[in-house]
Amino acid sequence: MTTSVNFIYWFIALFPILVILFFMISLRWSGGRAGSLSWLVTSGIVLFIFGASTKLIAVASLKGLWNTIFIIYIIWGSMAIYNIVDKIGGFQSIASTFTQLTGGNRILQLLVLGWAFPSFLQGVCGFGTPVAVAAPLLIGLGFNPIIATITALLGHSWAVTFGSLGSSYAAIIETTGLDPEGIALTASIFLAIVCVFIGLTICFIYNGLKGLKEGALAAILLSLTMGITLIISATFISPYLASTLAGLVGLLVGGFVLPKIKWFKVKHFEDKKDEKNINFHIAFAPYYILIAIVFVVYLSPLKKLLSVYKIGLSFPETETAVGFINQAISSYNPIELLTTPGTLIFLSALLSILYFYFKGLWKIPYSREIISLVIKQAFPATLTVMTMSMMASIMVDAGLTNLLAQGTAKFTQHFYPIFSPLIGMLGAFMTGSNTSSNILFGVFQRDVANFLGINAIIIASLQTTGGSLGNAISPMDVALGAAVSKIHGQEGTIIKKTILYVIFMEIIVGFLGYLYLKLN
Amino acid sequence: MIFMKTLINNSILNYIKNVFRKYDDNKKLFSAVLIIWISAFLLYFGVISDSLFITNASLSILALICLFAVFFIK
Numbered sequence: 001m002t003t004s005v006n007f008i009y010w011f012i013a014l015f016p017i018l019v020i021l022f023f024m025i026s027l028r029w030s031g032g033r034a035g036s037l038s039w040l041v042t043s044g045i046v047l048f049i050f051g052a053s054t055k056l057i058a059v060a061s062l063k064g065l066w067n068t069i070f071i072i073y074i075i076w077g078s079m080a081i082y083n084i085v086d087k088i089g090g091f092q093s094i095a096s097t098f099t100q101l102t103g104g105n106r107i108l109q110l111l112v113l114g115w116a117f118p119s120f121l122q123g124v125c126g127f128g129t130p131v132a133v134a135a136p137l138l139i140g141l142g143f144n145p146i147i148a149t150i151t152a153l154l155g156h157s158w159a160v161t162f163g164s165l166g167s168s169y170a171a172i173i174e175t176t177g178l179d180p181e182g183i184a185l186t187a188s189i190f191l192a193i194v195c196v197f198i199g200l201t202i203c204f205i206y207n208g209l210k211g212l213k214e215g216a217l218a219a220i221l222l223s224l225t226m227g228i229t230l231i232i233s234a235t236f237i238s239p240y241l242a243s244t245l246a247g248l249v250g251l252l253v254g255g256f257v258l259p260k261i262k263w264f265k266v267k268h269f270e271d272k273k274d275e276k277n278i279n280f281h282i283a284f285a286p287y288y289i290l291i292a293i294v295f296v297v298y299l300s301p302l303k304k305l306l307s308v309y310k311i312g313l314s315f316p317e318t319e320t321a322v323g324f325i326n327q328a329i330s331s332y333n334p335i336e337l338l339t340t341p342g343t344l345i346f347l348s349a350l351l352s353i354l355y356f357y358f359k360g361l362w363k364i365p366y367s368r369e370i371i372s373l374v375i376k377q378a379f380p381a382t383l384t385v386m387t388m389s390m391m392a393s394i395m396v397d398a399g400l401t402n403l404l405a406q407g408t409a410k411f412t413q414h415f416y417p418i419f420s421p422l423i424g425m426l427g428a429f430m431t432g433s434n435t436s437s438n439i440l441f442g443v444f445q446r447d448v449a450n451f452l453g454i455n456a457i458i459i460a461s462l463q464t465t466g467g468s469l470g471n472a473i474s475p476m477d478v479a480l481g482a483a484v485s486k487i488h489g490q491e492g493t494i495i496k497k498t499i500l501y502v503i504f505m506e507i508i509v510g511f512l513g514y515l516y517l518k519l520n
Numbered sequence: 521m522i523f524m525k526t527l528i529n530n531s532i533l534n535y536i537k538n539v540f541r542k543y544d545d546n547k548k549l550f551s552a553v554l555i556i557w558i559s560a561f562l563l564y565f566g567v568i569s570d571s572l573f574i575t576n577a578s579l580s581i582l583a584l585i586c587l588f589a590v591f592f593i594k
Contacts, residue, residue, distance in 0.1 A: 032549070036589035043583070058563050058575045061582065065560050316567065379549040383589065386556055489594065 010407035012049055013400040016042040016391060017429070020475060021499075024492030031479045031491040032380055035387025042391045046398035051321020057394055059318050063332060064393030066313055068385045070335055071128060071432065071476060073342025075381050078132030078484050079374045080349040081286045087370065088361045090283030091140030097280040098141055103259050104266040107215035110206055111222055112254035114138050114151030115199060119226065120247025121291075122156045122163035128432075128480045129341050130156040133287065135485045146490060149481040150498055151202050153472040157502075158195045159243035160434045160468040161187055162230065166240035168434040172464045175442035178457050180239070186461035188234035188242060190509050192227030194465060197508065199223040201501045218258055226250040282359060286352035293344050293351075306338040324399030381483030384491065388475045392430040396440065401430055405441055409448045416452060417517055418510040420445060420459050424466025425473075425506055432476030437467035454517050462513045466506050473499050548593050555585045 016038050023034040039061075046052035085091060102108040117137075118130030131152040138148035161168045169187070173180045199219030203211045226246040233242035258264050281288070297303055312331030319325045337343065356362035395401050405423045412419045423445065427437025441463055449459035471477050473495055482491045559581040566574030 030594060032552075033590055033593055036586035036593075040583060040586050040590070054576050054579055055567065055572070058567050058579050061579075062560060062564055062567065065556070313564070314568075316570075376546060379546060379553060382553050383549055383556075383593070386553065387586065387589070 005403060005406045005410050007407070007411075009403060010411075012045060013395075013403045013407070015045060016395060016400070017426075020388075020391075021495070024475070025496040025499075026492075028489075028492045030380065030489040031384030031475060031482070032387060034492070035384050035391060035475070039387050039391040039394070042394045042398075042400075046320070046394055046400065050324075050398050050400070052394075052398045053318070053320075055316075056318040056320060056326075056397060059315050059326075060394040060397035061390040062313070063315065063397070064390035065386060067333060067393070067431075068382075068389045070333075070340060070342065071385050071389075071480065072378075072382050073340065074128050074132060074345060075385070075480050075483050076374055076378050077342050077345030077349060078129070078136075078480075079377050080370060081133075081290070081345060081352065082136040082484060083370045083373050083377075084349060084352050084356070085136075085283060085286055086140075087366050088283070088356055089278060091137075093277040093280050093283040094137060095141040096277055101255060101259060103264070105218075105259065105264050107203060107206065107211065108218055108254065108258060108264055109141055110138065110143065110147075110151055110202060111199065111215065111218055112251065113141065114143075114148065115155035115202060116222060116226065116247055116250030116254045118152050118156035118247075119159040119163075119243060120251050122159040123241070123244025123247050128477055129345065130159075131477060131481045132345075132484045133290070135481050139485055145485040145487045146493060146497070147206055149478075149485045149487065149494055150205055153477060153481050153494070153498065154198050154202055154205075154501070157469050157472040158191050158198050159230075159247060160471050161191060161464045162234060162239055162242035162246075163244075164435070166238075166242070168438055168464055168467065169239050171435045171438035172442050172460055175439055176446040176456070176460050178446065178460050181235070182457040183461055183464070184234040184239040184242075185231070186458055187464050188231045188239075190461055190465040190513070191468065192223075192231050193512065194469060194505055194509055195227040195230070196220060196223040197501075197505045201505075205497060205501070218254075218264055221258065222250055222254050225253045278361065282356075282361070285355055286348055289351050289355070290345060290348040293348055294341075297339055297344060303339055307336045309338050310334040310336045318397060320398055322399070324397075324402070326397050377486060377488075378483060380488035381479045384479035384483075385476050388479070389432070392432075392476075395430060401426065401440060402444070405444050409444075414452065415514065416448060417454065417459060417462060417514040418507060420462040420513065421466025421469070421506040421510045422503070424463040424468075425470035425502070428467040428470025429474050432471070432474040434464065434467035434471060437470065438464055441467075455520070458513050458517055462510060465509055469502050469505055473502050545594055548588075552585055552589050552593060556582065559585065 019041050020034050020038045023029040023037060043057050098109050114134055118134040121130035121133060134152040135148045139145050173183055199222055203215035203219050229249040230242050230246040233245040312334030314330045315332050317328040353362055404426060408419050408423055409416055423441050424437050427440045428434050445459045445463040446456045449456035478491045478494050482488055559578045562574060562578035566578055
């Protein structure tokens with residue numbers, strides 16, 4: 001027995017996502033509340049319509065919960081770092097230094113700290129870390145928390161494919177078996193195009209047409225710099241370092257070159273130095289420590305050595321009544337205890353406390369205050385991530401996500417390339433990860449391309465580009481951003497303000513892919 | 521039927537809401553997260569030992585706590 005792909009089934013499979021969007025965006029429910037409801041709805045749908053057993057729901061929910069440990073670990077660690085810097089009054093110093101560096105140009109601050117900096121961080125250590133680090137920094141600079149979160153979410157998204165040392169790129173080439181160089185070139189071109197739109201969108205979301213007018217030139221110059229660096233790095237140096245290099249170049253150009261150009265200088269800018277502020281480098285020490293640890297661990301043989309210690313759960317095989325099978329697995333998504341980003345973030349937090357203690361800036365009772373603050377701030381996001389992840393995992397294991405992808409291919413036919421990035425986006429939306437999206441849909445996209453007789457490399461590149469952008473609106477990433485920005489309950493507002501721009505960019509890049517395929 | 525609906529809407533639900541209103545959101549969140557993890561341990565035990573009773577019982581706890589979150593957590 002198999003479920004034929006018809007519109008009714010396709011719509012039912014889409015229903016849990018619509019539930020999340022409706023309750024979070026229209027009714028402004030918090031992520032935890034909407035996630036709980038969507039878990040109940042999804043369980044009901046797969047149980048009564050798709051013939052899943054309670055065992056499948058149980059196994060899928062457990063897989064989802066297992067995945068959340070990884071994310072929760074990052075959220076709690078990032079909040080600890082944020083509160084440590086805040087406690088010593090570091091954000092005033094960071095804000096003051098960036099204001100001087102950018103000559104008081106607010107848009108430039110937003111673009112450098114909310115776009116180039118997270119892109120650089122994404123290059124080495126993704127998994128939500130760039131959002132968790134950049135959003136609080138922007139808030140410290142005085143930006144609206146919602147704008148800060150949206151900027152960090154959008155800003156890092158274009159760098160996801162070649163980020164985390166190329167984990168998403170590795171996933172797409174390994175699952176599809178397509179030419180790695182071909183995918184590196186085409187995906188980097190698509191992402192470079194997306195990069196321009198990301199910069200302009202950030203300016204527009206910040207201050208409408210006025211923001212666009214003020215920041216368009218800086219955004220275009222930065223996007224060209226980062227985009228071209230991405231293409232060159234992915235093609236001629238190494239795709240695994242492409243996002244790191246693009247982000248680094250963006251950071252240097254945005255922080256040191258653009259502020260010197262007269263177009264970006266703010267009239268009547270007074271360089272006020274507050275003598276009470278602590279030194280910038282001391283205040284920024286936790287982030288220096290984090291970057292240093294990440295580089296040392298991820299770019300050295302140490303990673304291989306420390307990766308030995310990992311835990312993964314085993315799960316039995318499950319099957320729906322309509323014949324969708326999930327193979328038994330002996331070690332599901334093992335967590336590398338010593339190299340997982342959460343561990344590195346917590347290690348940075350501990351070292352920062354030690355550093356501040358020896359500098360005379362830290363008192364023992366502060367540590368207790370930080371622990372209670374982190375617990376208080378992190379629980380809303382924890383519930384959101386847990387329920388959303390359980391729901392997404394049920395959708396994947398019951399075959400709903402697969403059905404959605406198959407239906408899209410069936411209904412769009414030769415216009416499929418336009419919608420191909422949306423499938424990548426769907427995968428990232430559900431799982432909060434471009435790597436997972438590429439593993440989920442990489443082979444499917446390649447097979448549809450072969451079936452339609454179109455270039456599979458282009459379609460695979462559109463898949464990973466779509467997945468990359470999907471991170472900006474994934475409820476799990478949004479929950480993480482909202483948590484570190486202390487705007488619990490505003491997840492719906494963030495998705496509402498971002499989703500249309502992301503879909504627009506997905507369609508634009510899909511249309512370019514369609515045009516390219518049509519012309520060749 | 522109308523009597524039953526009125527009873528459920530006005531009395532039982534309000535009673536439950538009043539019971540939980542006493543606790544602040546952080547306590548409710550903490551309880552929800554804690555109970556989900558406890559039921560997850562039971563769920564895993566049920567899945568691994570292939571016990572349908574334990575699996576269904578812990579899945580029911582999970583469903584109840586999600587219902588709790590829908591109605592009582594902001």
